Amino acid sequence: xxxxxxxxxxxxxxxxxxxxxxxxxxxxxxxxxxxxxxxxxxxxxxxxxxxxxxxxxxxxxxxxxxxxxxxxxxxxxxxxxxxxxxxxxxxxxxxxxxxxxxxxxxxxxxxxxxxxxxxxxxxxxxxxxxxxxxxxxxxxxxxxxxxxxxxxxxxxxxxxxxxxxxxxxxxxxxxxxxxxxxxxxxxxxxxxxxxxxxxxxxxxxxxxxxxxxxxxxxxxxxxxxxxxxxxxxxxxxxxxxxxxxxxxxxxxxxxxxxxxxxxxxxxxxxxxxxxxxxxxxxxxxxxxxxxxxxxxxxxxxxxxxxxxxxxxxxxxxxxxxxxxxxxxxxxxxxxxxxx
Amino acid sequence: xxxxxxxxxxxxxxxxxxxxxxxxxxxxxxxxxxxxxxxxxxxxxxxxxxxxxxxxxxxxxxxxxxxxxxxxxxxxxxxxxxxxxxxxxxxxxxxxxxxxxxxxxxxxxxxxxxxxxxxxxxxxxxxxxxxxxxxxxxxxxxxxxxxxxxxxxxxxxxxxxxxxxxxxxxxxxxxxxxxxxxxxxxxxxxxxxxxxxxxxxxxxxxxxxxxxxxxxxxxxxxxxxxxxxxxxxxxxxxxxxxxxxxxxxxxxxxxxxxxxxxxxxxxxxxxxxxxxxxxxxxxxxxxxxxxxxxxxxxxxxxxxxxxxxxxxxxxxxxxxxxxxxxxxxxxxxxxxxxxxxxxxxxxxx
Numbered sequence: 266x267x268x269x270x271x272x273x274x275x276x277x278x279x280x281x282x283x284x285x286x287x288x289x290x291x292x293x294x295x296x297x298x299x300x301x302x303x304x305x306x307x308x309x310x311x312x313x314x315x316x317x318x319x320x321x322x323x324x325x326x327x328x329x330x331x332x333x334x335x336x337x338x339x340x341x342x343x344x345x346x347x348x349x350x351x352x353x354x355x356x357x358x359x360x361x362x363x364x365x366x367x368x369x370x371x372x373x374x375x376x377x378x379x380x381x382x383x384x385x386x387x388x389x390x391x392x393x394x395x396x397x398x399x400x401x402x403x404x405x406x407x408x409x410x411x412x413x414x415x416x417x418x419x420x421x422x423x424x425x426x427x428x429x430x431x432x433x434x435x436x437x438x439x440x441x442x443x444x445x446x447x448x449x450x451x452x453x454x455x456x457x458x459x460x461x462x463x464x465x466x467x468x469x470x471x472x473x474x475x476x477x478x479x480x481x482x483x484x485x486x487x488x489x490x491x492x493x494x495x496x497x498x499x500x501x502x503x504x505x506x507x508x509x510x511x512x513x514x515x516x517x518x519x520x521x522x523x524x525x526x527x528x529x530x531x532x533x534x535x536x537x538x539x540x541x542x543x544x545x546x547x548x549x550x551x552x553x554x555x556x557x558x559x560x561x562x563x564x565x566x567x568x569x570x571x572x573x574x575x576x577x578x579x580x581x582x583x584x585x586x587x588x589x590x591x592x593x594x595x596x597x598x599x600x601x602x603x604x
Numbered sequence: 605x606x607x608x609x610x611x612x613x614x615x616x617x618x619x620x621x622x623x624x625x626x627x628x629x630x631x632x633x634x635x636x637x638x639x640x641x642x643x644x645x646x647x648x649x650x651x652x653x654x655x656x657x658x659x660x661x662x663x664x665x666x667x668x669x670x671x672x673x674x675x676x677x678x679x680x681x682x683x684x685x686x687x688x689x690x691x692x693x694x695x696x697x698x699x700x701x702x703x704x705x706x707x708x709x710x711x712x713x714x715x716x717x718x719x720x721x722x723x724x725x726x727x728x729x730x731x732x733x734x735x736x737x738x739x740x741x742x743x744x745x746x747x748x749x750x751x752x753x754x755x756x757x758x759x760x761x762x763x764x765x766x767x768x769x770x771x772x773x774x775x776x777x778x779x780x781x782x783x784x785x786x787x788x789x790x791x792x793x794x795x796x797x798x799x800x801x802x803x804x805x806x807x808x809x810x811x812x813x814x815x816x817x818x819x820x821x822x823x824x825x826x827x828x829x830x831x832x833x834x835x836x837x838x839x840x841x842x843x844x845x846x847x848x849x850x851x852x853x854x855x856x857x858x859x860x861x862x863x864x865x866x867x868x869x870x871x872x873x874x875x876x877x878x879x880x881x882x883x884x885x886x887x888x889x890x891x892x893x894x895x896x897x898x899x900x901x902x903x904x905x906x907x908x909x910x911x912x913x914x915x916x917x918x919x920x921x922x923x924x925x926x927x928x929x930x931x932x933x934x935x936x937x938x939x940x941x942x943x944x945x946x947x948x949x950x951x952x953x
Contacts, residue, residue, distance in 0.1 A: 324807035324808065324809065324810075325807055432895045432896075434895050435895070462662035462834070462895075462896060463836075463875060463879055464662060464875060464891070464895075464896070466878070467878035467879075467880075467889035467890060467891040468891045470880070470889055471888055474888070492880040492881055492882050493880050495881070495882055496886075519882065529809060530808060530809060531882065532812075533808045533809050533811065533812035534808060534837065535812075535835070535837030535838050535841040536840065536881065536883075537836035537839075537840050537864065537876065537879055537881065538864055539840040539841075539860045539864055540861065540865075545812055545816075547812055547816055548809045548812075548813075550763075551777040551780065551810065
C-alpha cells in the first residue's frame with residue numbers, strides 16, 4: 266500500500282546529470298609547494314525523477330556538497346551536462362539561468378549562517394517573491410509570507426521578528442519557507458538537519474516529507490547520517506572521493522549493499538540499541554587526500570576485499586540488479602550481518 | 605518490575621564497590637549573582653571503578669558543563685559551582701586546595717574534547733605534547749619517556765609511531781588527532797577518562813575506529829569512562845549506565861538496557877522514538893513538540909512539562925524528585941512514578 270503511494274508521487278525523469286565533473290585547481294605556489302588540482306567531482310551521472318528524493322551520502326570531503334551546487338550551477342562545472350525538464354542548464358545565458366532559478370532552490374545546513382541577521386523574517390522570505398515577480402504589491406507579499414509561515418508550522422505573527430529571536434529548528438523552518446516560496450520543482454537540501462538537536466531533527470524531517478507530499482517537488486538530499494537518509498530517501502547515491510560508487514533504491518542500498526564501501530559505511534553506524542550489534546567492518550586508515558587520489562579503484566587502499574586488479578583498473582559503475590549500480594570489480598549484494 | 609517504589613530520592617542501594625566518582629547535588633550558575641542563570645541543577649550520579657557511564661542530552665541540557673565542573677574547569681567568572689559535592693575516591697574535589705588539583709587532573713582524571721585540532725598545540729610536535737603530559741606527573745628519564753610515548757602511540761593505533769614523534773598536529777587527519785588526544789589522556793594511566801563528544805566531529809567510519817579504540821583502552825587499562833554525547837548510538841555502544849539530562853537536570857538514570865528497552869521518563873521515551881534508525885519501517889518519525897527551553901528559563905515544576913504528552917497538573921508546579929523505578933533505574937517523573945506506585949498497590953515504601 267505504501268508502494269502504491271510512492272509510485273503515485275514519483276513521476277518521470279526530471280533531472281538528468283551526465284558525466285558531471287569539477288576540478289578545483291590551486292594556482293598559488295606558496296613556499297614552493299607544487300600546484301595541485303583537486304578533482305572534487307568526477308564523472309557523476311544519474312537522474313532525479315519528479316517528486317522523488319535522491320539522497321547523496323558520503324563522508325566529509327567526498328564531493329557531495331560540490332555536486333549539489335553544480336546541479337544548481339552555483340559553481341560552474343568543469344565538464345558534463347545537467348538537463349532540467351529537457352532544458353540544458355550549461356548552455357543557458359545569465360538571464361535565462363536567473364528565471365530557471367525559480368524552479369530550483371536550496372536549503373542550507375547552518376540555520377544560523379544562512380539567514381541575514383539584519384533582515385526581518387518577512388523580508389527574508391519575500392525576497393525571492395520580489396526577485397521572481399511572484400507577488401507584486403507589498404500587501405500580496407505579506408499575505409504570501411503569512412501563508413508560507415503557516416505551511417512550515419510557524420505563526421504568521423513572527424513575520425516582523427528577526428532571526429536571532431528563533432531557535433535552530435525554527436530558523437530551519439524559515440529557510441524552508443524561503444525555499445518553497447517560489448514554488449520550486451527541485452530542492453537541493455545540503456545537510457538540512459545535521460546541525461539540529463535530535464528532537465527537533467524529527468520535526469524538520471517530517472515537515473520536509475509533508476511538503477513534498479503536498480507539492481510534489483524533488484529533493485536532492487545531501488547528508489552524512491545514514492539513519493536520516495533511510496527515512497527520507499527513495500533512492501540513494503553513495504560517493505567516495507568525488508565519484509559515485511553505488512546508486513540504487515533505498516531498499517536495495519540498505520538491504521543489499523553491494524559496494525564494500527557502502528557495506529562498511531552501513532555497518533559503522535552505531536545502533537541505538539545495546540543488544541543488537543552489527544558486525545562492524547572497521548576500515549583501515551583515513552580517506553586519502555583528494556588532491557592525490559589512488560590509482561585504479563580509489564577505495565582500494567582501505568578496501569577489505571581489494572585484489573591486485575583494483576590497484577590498476579578503475580571499476581565502472583555497472584548494474585548489479587535492475588536500477589542498482591555499483592562500481593566494484595567484486596560487487597556482491599550482501600545484507601549487513603548482525604551478530 | 606516487582607521492585608517496590610521507593611519515594612526517597614537520595615537513596616540508592618549501597619553496593620559493594622565504592623564509587624570512583626560520586627557527584628552529589630551539583631549546581632552550576634552563570635551570569636551576575638543578582639540574576640543568575642542556573643545551567644546545571646542538582647545533578648547527582650556515580651561512576652564505578654572501571655565502569656562506563658554516559659550522559660546524554662540535547663544542546664543546553666547542561667551535560668558538558670557537568671563534565672567541566674567535575675574537572676574543575678568551569679570558567680569563573682562568569683560561571684560558579686553554587687552547591688554540591690564532586691567526590692573522587694572519597695575526596696571532595698570542590699573543597700580541595702586549588703594548587704593540589706593538577707595532581708589529580710591529568711593523572712587520575714583525564715579528559716578528551718570534541719575538537720581535536722583546537723585542543724592540540726599547533727606549534728609543538730606530537731611527541732613533545734604527549735611527553736609533556738608524562739613529564740608533569742611522572743619521573744622518567746628522557747629515554748624512558750620516549751619509549752613510553754612510542755608505546756602510547758602504538759596503543760592508539762598510529763602507524764609508524766617512531767617516525768611520527770616529530771610530526772605536528774596539522775599533518776594529522778581529524779581521526780588521527782583524536783587518537784593523539786586519547787594517547788595524551790591515557791599517558792599516566794588515569795582511573796577516569798572524561799570524553800566530551802569525542803566522535804561528533806568525525807566521519808562515521810573514523811568514529812567506528814575511535815569507538816573501537818575506547819573499548820580497547822577500557823579493556824587494557826581498566827579505565828572508567830564518563831562519556832558525554834548527544835548520540836544515543838554512541839552511548840549504547842560504549843556505556844553500561846546512562847544519565848539522561850534535560851534543561852540542566854537529570855531526568856533519568858538507569859542501566860543501558862533499561863534506558864533503551866524500558867525507558868521510564870517521557871523525555872527519554874520521546875527521544876528514543878524520534879531518532880531515525882537504520883532498520884525501521886516507520887514512514888513518519890515521532891516528534892516531540894516544541895523545542896528545548898533556554899537555560900534558566902524554567903523556574904518552577906518539571907522542565908519537560910511544556911512538551912510532555914503525559915503531563916498532569918502537579919507537573920507545572922512541583923519538580924519531581926528522582927523516584928526509584930526498579931533496582932537499577934530511577935526517573936524524575938510524577939506520572940510514571942504514580943503509575944508504578946499504583947501497579948504496586950499504592951505501596952510507597
